[in-house]
Amino acid sequence: MSGAIALSPAVESFLSRAHDGEARSLLQRQGLPQRRLEAWRYTPLRDLDKTGFAAPQSVSDEEAEALVARLAPEAQDGHRVVFVNGTLIAALTDLPETVRVVPVAVPLLADRPLSVLNSAVQQPGFGIRVAAGVDAGKIALVSLVTGDEPASTHLAHQVTLEEKARLTLLDIQSGEGTYLANPSLTVSVAQEAHLVHLRVQQDSVEATNLAFVSAEIAEHGIYDSFTLTLGARLSRHEVLAQLDGKHGAVHVNAAQLLGGAQHADLTSVITHAAPDCISRQTVKNVLMDGAHGVFQGKIFVDRIAQKTDGYQMNQALLLSEKAQIDSKPELEIYADDVKCSHGATVGALDDEQLFYLRARGIPQAEARAILVRAFLLDALALVTDEAAYALLDQRVEAWWQKREA
Amino acid sequence: MNDFLKISGLCAQIDDNGTPKEILRGLDLEVPKGEIHAIMGPNGSGKSTLSYVLAGREDYEVTGGSAEFLGEDLLALEPEERAALGVFLAFQAPIELPGVNNANFLRTAVNAVRRARKEDELDAVGFLKAVRAETKHLQMSDDMLKRNVNVGFSGGEKKRNEVLQMRMLRPKFAILDETDSGLDIDALRIVAEGVNSFGGRISRHSSSPITSVFWTTSSPTVFTSWRRARSSIAAGAKWRWRSKLRAINNISRRWHERRDRSFAGSRVLSVPGP
Structure with a gap:
């Protein structure tokens, strides 16, 4: 089933730059995926559809x-x-x-x-x-x-x-x-x-x-x-x-x-x-x-x-x-x-955990950061390359600092 | 004049499935510097509520009264500000923090408190030295520092970890919420000595801050001789901090024979049941 609609500015702009025949005709027929497709239910591309995308400048x-x-x-x-x-x-x-x-x-x-x-x-x-x-x-x-x-x-x-x-x-x-x-x-x-x-x-x-x-x-x-x-x-x-x-x-x-x-x-x-x-x-x-x-x-x-x-x-x-x-x-x-x-x-975030940290003198923002990092740890710890782990860790830290600021 | 801790007409309630439930109904209490107080009462009488309210837990709504600590309105402060000021609550059921390394947690806490107290932060080496001294004293293995906070700790290990935190944070006023409950005799002895030597050391040096302690307890029925002690307390007898330790240490030595001597000096607040 295709979720086709009238060609949106986004699709128009892609078609004008398309060079692969088969992909071009598929894109023309299907447009960008719509919510009606089960695999795209939670991620609508409505906003994207409103924009035309040019080839980028060098x-x-x-x-x-x-x-x-x-x-x-x-x-x-x-x-x-x-x-x-x-x-x-x-x-x-x-x-x-x-x-x-x-x-x-x-x-x-x-x-x-x-x-x-x-x-x-x-x-x-x-x-x-x-x-x-x-x-x-x-x-x-x-x-x-x-x-x-x-x-x-x-x-x-x-x-x-x-x-x-x-x-x-x-x-x-x-x-x-x-x-x-x-x-x-x-x-x-x-x-x-x-x-x-x-x-x-x-x-x-x-x-x-x-x-x-x-x-x-x-x-x-x-x-x-x-x-x-x-x-x-x-x-x-x-x-x-x-x-x-x-x-x-x-x-x-x-x-x-x-x-x-x-x-x-x-x-x-x-x-x-x-x-x-x-x-x-x-x-x-x-x-x-x-x-x-x-x-x-x-x-x-x-x-x-x-x-x-x-x-x-x-x-x-x-x-x-x-x-x-x-x-x-x-x-x-x-x-x-x-x-x-x-x-x-x-x-x-668990209120009890947050209170425990704060009762030990750790300010609220820092306590929240500690708990968020702890939550992420199971996933991040799966990165075994030390340098890569440090890179990810730093990006996470910087993101959090910026968010909390 | 007492300017250490002064609680007047303190009322607090908790939300019990939508209906407010009043737990503290006008509690008056003064704790001068250097005193040990035992808060006794049956389950539900508000011992833990009092502890939490003083430490700043948000689930409890203070509906009246005041609590002043070192001249500050304690109830107006955030939990972390109270900790920096010198209030420490040893939790009855210490919270597990999966994914948070115990040593990192402790160092973050110590440095947060030092920062707030305008003291220099401890670097990794300085911290390790300080913490090693304490863990040795509490007979804790280094392994406990490497593990996640309280995760997989036995009851005794959790309580020891609380005492470790207390010793590292150097509070002026410690609230030990049933720190004795659920411990076997050996663990109790170590925990009690950890608390005791801390208080003792400080009181020997007049320039150090003086720690006062609340020890809440419901029914330490495991110990025959302690039961005797409790009955004495309930009867309004006065006791000294060290007496409890002596009680614990000498359980096998018919402590009750000495109870008259050991109950001199401090006061006990017995909270009526709900």
Whole structure:
């Protein structure tokens, strides 16, 4: 079923820039997803629809460098790939010799509106291949947007890890002003390969971020992801992960910290298509003011995927009366010998805990911060890379300080 | 003239499923510097309510009366301001804080209080030194500092942790809300010694702030000799802080033989039942 309506300014602007025929006609037929689609019930794109999005202007290397210093200071040194306004900034890019840059060739997923949108207006992004047995270390993928007029970027990235290869991808998305960032990342993890994907989305509070990740994990492969969502007025992080070989593991962990009128949606579909695989999901939401969090997590277990071990937990801390969370955990299981659990909790800060801290002399704001950090810990502690953990921790701390100020 | 703690006509109520329930009905109490007071009474008589109201818990609505501490209107202060001023409440049921490291919690609290008192904050090394001295005294393992606050602690460990916090925060006035309840004899001895040596040390040095203590207790029926002590208290006898410790320490030594000697000096407030 399509939720098509008359073409909105947003769709018009994307169509005028579309270069992929199939994606273009799908976009034309379907428009942007509407509330009537079950998968989009909680995240309407009404406001986005009212805006036309131009192709972004280009920036100089100097401007790009200043922007990185401002918005992604963690990526000022070390291996990195920098995109500003959808364009690769070669002068700021430095890749290890152990990785091979390859052209991006990602499949169009017709039933995934974000894949369709990305394919239609696609900009070539970061395409790399890590050869068998190579540990490529850590690479920062920095995607920034800036400009005065509403513009949109549709970068398509592709990361392929051959057998026993390893990589930590630090994916930082940020920007200034009103824009739409619509990146896609296609991940392929071969046998015994290990990809750590740490994503920080701290887009401008007037921006929209619609991100799409599709991952395939082979035997004994690991895709370990963590997303920290702090930015954007409206955002959706959609992850499709498929476990194709025995003993694969996928982690889709996240923390969403939102205030004001922010809306953030984490939607994931984890498909167990092979036996003996593990999937883990711990998603925490801290919602202030009139913020709205959405979690839609589905674990699909195929008939052959015996001995599946799936765990999914979604928790929300509501720090205001107006904050809201929609949580939809789903299990669809066709195998008969599996261990799958899921849970969701919603609550406010515990008054007793708060009083206990204050009775020990800790001022209210600091006491609240301590309890919020404690709430996030289960999720953040899943990031085992110390430097990455410190980065996330700092971003969380800075966000909180700014909020409380 | 007492300018330490003066409670006059204190009335407080709690919201009991929509209907206000009056718990304190005009309590008058003066605690001068350096005294130990035991607040006794059956369940529901308001011992814990009094403790919470003095510490600043918001669930209790003060409907009348006043409480002045060191010349300040205690009831007008936030809980953290009361702590900085020197009020400490050892909780009857210490709260668990999953995800909050005990050492970090303690250091944050100590430094918050030091900041408010215009003292220099302790750095990591200074803090560790200070806390190690105390944990050794309380026979607490370092492991308890590494764990989350009160999470998975036994009853005795929780109470010891309260006493540790008290000693680190150096209050002028400590409220021990049934800190003795639910402890076995050994744990009680350690906790009591922790409290006692603290009070004792301070009172020996006249330049130090003098701590007064409330010890609330409902029915410590576990201890035969303590039951005797309680009956004496209920009869209005006066007792000294150390007497209780002696009571605890000498349970096996027929403490009651000495009770006449040990009950000299302080006062006991027996709160009537509801």
